[in-house]
Amino acid sequence: MNESLEIARNPERLRRVAIDPVSRVEGHGKVTLLLDEHNHIRQVRLHIVEFRGFERFIQGRPYWELPVLVQRLCGICPVSHHLAAGKAIDQLVGVDRLTPSAEKLRRLLHLGQLLQSHALHFFHLASPDLLFGFDSEAGKRNIVGVLEKYPEIGLKGVKMRKYGQEVIRAITGKRVHGSGAIPGGMNKALTKEERDGLLIDLEDVLRWAEEAVALIRQVYLANPDYHHHFAFIRSSFLGLIQDDGALEFYHGGLRAKDEFGRPLFDHIDYREYGDYLHEEVKSWSYMKFPFIVSLGRENGWYRVGPLARINNCDFIATPLAEAARQDFMAQGDGGPVHSTLAFHWARMIEALHCAEGIKELLHDPDILGRDLVVQGEKTTEGIGVIEAPRGTLFHHYRINEEDIVTEANLIVSTTSNNQAMNESIRQVAMRYLDGRELTEGLLNRIEVAIRAYDPCLSCATHALGKMPLWLDLVDADGIVLDHLTRNSDGETAH
Amino acid sequence: MGTITIDGQAIPFQDGQTLIEAATEAGVYIPHLCHNPEFKPHGSCKLCSVKVNGRVCSACTFPAAEGQEVLNDTDELNEARRMITEMLFVEGNHFCAYCEKSGDCQLQAVGYFLKMTGPRFSYFYPRREVDASHRDILLDRDRCIFCELCVRASRDVDGKNLFAIAGRGIRNHLIVNSASGELEDSGMAVTDKAAHVCPVGAILIKRQAYKVPIGSRTYDERSISEVSLSAEAPVVAAKHD
Ligand code: SF4
Ligand code: FES
Numbered sequence: 085m086n087e088s089l090e091i092a093r094n095p096e097r098l099r100r101v102a103i104d105p106v107s108r109v110e111g112h113g114k115v116t117l118l119l120d121e122h123n124h125i126r127q128v129r130l131h132i133v134e135f136r137g138f139e140r141f142i143q144g145r146p147y148w149e150l151p152v153l154v155q156r157l158c159g160i161c162p163v164s165h166h167l168a169a170g171k172a173i174d175q176l177v178g179v180d181r182l183t184p185s186a187e188k189l190r191r192l193l194h195l196g197q198l199l200q201s202h203a204l205h206f207f208h209l210a211s212p213d214l215l216f217g218f219d220s221e222a223g224k225r226n227i228v229g230v231l232e233k234y235p236e237i238g239l240k241g242v243k244m245r246k247y248g249q250e251v252i253r254a255i256t257g258k259r260v261h262g263s264g265a266i267p268g269g270m271n272k273a274l275t276k277e278e279r280d281g282l283l284i285d286l287e288d289v290l291r292w293a294e295e296a297v298a299l300i301r302q303v304y305l306a307n308p309d310y311h312h313h314f315a316f317i318r319s320s321f322l323g324l325i326q327d328d329g330a331l332e333f334y335h336g337g338l339r340a341k342d343e344f345g346r347p348l349f350d351h352i353d354y355r356e357y358g359d360y361l362h363e364e365v366k367s368w369s370y371m372k373f374p375f376i377v378s379l380g381r382e383n384g385w386y387r388v389g390p391l392a393r394i395n396n397c398d399f400i401a402t403p404l405a406e407a408a409r410q411d412f413m414a415q416g417d418g419g420p421v422h423s424t425l426a427f428h429w430a431r432m433i434e435a436l437h438c439a440e441g442i443k444e445l446l447h448d449p450d451i452l453g454r455d456l457v458v459q460g461e462k463t464t465e466g467i468g469v470i471e472a473p474r475g476t477l478f479h480h481y482r483i484n485e486e487d488i489v490t491e492a493n494l495i496v497s498t499t500s501n502n503q504a505m506n507e508s509i510r511q512v513a514m515r516y517l518d519g520r521e522l523t524e525g526l527l528n529r530i531e532v533a534i535r536a537y538d539p540c541l542s543c544a545t546h547a548l549g550k551m552p553l554w555l556d557l558v559d560a561d562g563i564v565l566d567h568l569t570r571n572s573d574g575e576t577a578h
Numbered sequence: 579m580g581t582i583t584i585d586g587q588a589i590p591f592q593d594g595q596t597l598i599e600a601a602t603e604a605g606v607y608i609p610h611l612c613h614n615p616e617f618k619p620h621g622s623c624k625l626c627s628v629k630v631n632g633r634v635c636s637a638c639t640f641p642a643a644e645g646q647e648v649l650n651d652t653d654e655l656n657e658a659r660r661m662i663t664e665m666l667f668v669e670g671n672h673f674c675a676y677c678e679k680s681g682d683c684q685l686q687a688v689g690y691f692l693k694m695t696g697p698r699f700s701y702f703y704p705r706r707e708v709d710a711s712h713r714d715i716l717l718d719r720d721r722c723i724f725c726e727l728c729v730r731a732s733r734d735v736d737g738k739n740l741f742a743i744a745g746r747g748i749r750n751h752l753i754v755n756s757a758s759g760e761l762e763d764s765g766m767a768v769t770d771k772a773a774h775v776c777p778v779g780a781i782l783i784k785r786q787a788y789k790v791p792i793g794s795r796t797y798d799e800r801s802i803s804e805v806s807l808s809a810e811a812p813v814v815a816a817k818h819d
Contacts, residue, residue: 146716155676
């Protein structure tokens with residue numbers, strides 16, 4: 085590991101380089117590199133300034149506002165926050181089992197969200213690097229470039245995303261920031277017309293998802309050694325799992341495996357997450373660093389998200405995705421697949437599973453059911469956990485007898501991947517940047533590593549799939565030696 | 579009985595009617611927030627401002643009289659109303675994005691009706707308290723626009739006199755007439771009229787949030803002019819029948 089790169093000795097004597105992407109609401113991320121006079125890398129850190137104020141902001145609000153209120157945490161996966169909070173407030177009103185129709189509607193909604201988020205990430209944000217190469221002309225390395233050079237691939241991405249959004253709209257009334265989950269259920273049944281409307285393009289979506297898996301497989305295997313070793317780190321993995329070991333996104337127990345694929349814990353009731361996961365605070369980052377208690381502070385970090393889920397599950401319950409999973413797992417030689425770029429491959433396998441899962445649910449008669457709400461006895465604590473597109477998402481609330489939130493704790497997926505992203509970019513920095521003049525292409529490699537995790541800070545890159553960068557090379561006296569900028573059109577200048 | 583004109587259209591009125599009552603009965607919408615024909619006029623929000631023979635008046639308090647020439651739907655008046663609405667938004671803490679009243683809120687609906695895009699003034703972010711002490715009723719003062727409909731309903735219909743507005747300017751706030759100052763021991767009941775008249779999301783029945791899906795809420799398909807006329811015209815007519 086590159087942990088020595090976390091804290092440099094004598095940092096005051098080193099030059100500082102900052103990769104500072106301008107960000108919006110979800111948080112502001114930047115990378116700092118410290119280099120000595122020979123351009124040797126001495127310290128690498130990813131800083132994500134989370135909007136922690138949100139947890140305080142929630143306090144004092146009535147609990148029934150939560151599912152809609154928390155959607156404002158994120159413009160990309162509001163539905164994940166909506167459903168995690170929805171599950172937590174089910175507990176607050178004493179409901180632990182929804183009606184079949186309500187649960188299936190939530191699952192359908194969640195699959196729509198995963199599909200649109202995965203499609204957005206793969207086609208808009210990741211494909212330019214993968215299709216054109218990490219060093220390709222920066223001005224073309226964006227979704228506009230992809231649409232020009234590979235119009236068919238780009239358009240499929242756009243349409244898959246749109247389909248996911250249509251699923252969301254049919255259930256919540258809006259493509260983003262609608263309403264659906266209420267205490268103990270859902271607020272609207274799916275009409276037959278809405279269901280039939282979603283069936284129209286479904287076969288196309290399934291085919292595109294299959295093609296997307298084939299595409300990433302082909303790209304990855306075109307240069308297997310390079311892709312395998314790029315930003316390579318070994319880690320433990322965490323996620324939800326079905327009772328029977330199947331891949332699960334909406335509800336299940338917690339499973340963690342170590343770097344060799346051996347179980348650390350399994351089928352844990354997620355309401356006990358506090359016994360298995362702790363969060364560490366580090367002086368240099370606003371973001372917390374969660375770790376698996378049994379492995380300790382130093383080694384307990386883990387990865388979440390598509391790669392973790394595919395590594396963790398025993399099988400996938402839909403046939404096409406299961407075949408793709410088996411093919412993928414061969415990369416791991418009997419153990420987990422650790423390659424950071426394999427995240428992209430795993431993500432498309434999940435997208436395929438989403439398309440298959442949507443098909444199953446749309447043909448399930450329960451999906452049109454109108455019995456949507458159950459009631460229970462109020463409690464004062466609720467914990468909702470879900471597999472968001474980027475990984476396991478925890479929402480934990482306490483309320484008082486007046487129905488007002490008194491405590492809130494959220495662990496978002498990007499926080500769980502915090503240490504892993506730091507490790508990955510340290511590996512990249514040592515391998516490609518150490519001792520060299522920094523160029524845009526080299527710095528892009530750092531972003532390629534971060535982007536594989538699809539962290540929320542990539543929200544800033546929405547429009548063109550390009551993080552605006554601002555780099556200063558500063559010497560030990562604070563003198564700016566060099567300056568590199570890249571605007572959101574991908575143009576760089578010294 | 580007599581006749582006035584509103585924007586050139588002849589409108590009959592009954593003796594004793596205000597301009598807004600005559601207009602409502604004739605199917606002409608005049609934007610309003612603090613007016614509700616079930617209660618005595620209050621005349622505080624000024625959203626119903628019209629021009630009567632060239633003078634600006636509040637339509638909810640101004641009596642109709644023979645031959646008045648009233649201007650209502652003009653660019654100038656609508657611009658003034660838009661500005662008033664924007665001021666109401668910045669004076670409170672109105673976060674439509676997660677407000678449970680969204681889609682059913684008159685302030686929001688009037689904003690849409692007046693084609694308001696966003697306030698041109700800066701937000702005051704006043705500090706106001708939530709009172710969740712009552713088992714079934716939530717008072718979220720952040721959203722209060724001081725229309726005093728709850729004050730009037732409690733005093734004139736429920737006979738309880740539970741609410742009043744206190745403070746001035748930015749410290750304006752709704753107070754509860756109870757020993758603790760909280761709703762819990764005020765004697766307010768969920769069946770009180772005052773629990774159901776708030777045009778915004780300041781007085782709410784608990785645990786009802788988001789039960790109505792998007793698409794079925796009051797103002798999802800119909801504008802406030804339509805909703806308001808169909809609800810209020812019968813109330814006005816019933817007064818003189
Ligand atoms: S609480 Fe509602 S009804 Fe009462 S004054 Fe405020 S806005 Fe008007
Ligand atoms: S409606 Fe007339 S002043 Fe408010």
